[in-house]
Amino acid sequence: MSELMDAYWAQPPIARTLTTAVLVTSVSVHLLGWLPAAWLYYDTAFLFRFPPEIWRLFTSFLVSDPQLGIIMDSYFVFQYLKQVETANPKFATKEDVVWYLMTVGSFIIFINRVILGAGAFFLPALIMALTYTACQDQRGAQAGFFFFTVPAQTIPYCMILMSFLMRPWIIPMQLSGIVAAHLHDFLWRLWPEFGGGPRVLATPSFVSYLVQTPRNVSRGYGTAVRPSGSGAGTGRTTGASTGSVLPDSWKTRGAGHRLGGD
Structure with a gap:
């Protein structure tokens, strides 16, 4: 048991924490019935109540699909957030990764609620955004997708193809995750480096104070x-x-x- 806990604490902290939150929340909702889903889904009207239910901005990203989806969604969150946290050259510090999650999550909510006019739980979109971000800097490399080996940058589209065969209703939300991740990449890197514009998504100082990454x-x-x-x-x-x-x-x-x- 101690070896298992040592392996758990040895994992990257952001990937470890978010995956644990997804797993615990999903099990509590789908298997144990400890948390009603009605307390967790996103609805803008709840933000303007008194007191405002601000937690819905976060909990709407923590509920997976039921049954096998609990395992698969938790695995995908850990797998691709770990790559973003430890192997993506865009993010030099932990606060950069936290700010990435905050901004991409905001884009996902905006796209789904304002443009598409739907969506209560956004974990599929977040998983797709993480997958897109993790894989785009691996162009030319080969990656495993279940039993197949494919170019790394095509994994997000392989996931969409799998959804087309199993749960096609989720594809619009997955596409919103790709759009959100691409928009973040454009504003964070492409526009400042190649367009000569300001880095409008530079990590703000308050995130650095919250995360307090050691030197x-x-x-x-x-x-x-x-x-x-x-x-x-x-x-x-x-x-x-x-x-x-x-x-x-x-x-x-x-x-x-x-x-x-x-």
């Missing part, structure tokens, strides 16, 4: 070092920390002199 983050493959400035997006990974490498006991010895010098 030195130990990893299994080295130490991720963040710059000392705020809102840094230029961290690098190295096998040793930068800056002073002397032990603390040496730092009290005063100014050093070269051998043979004055």
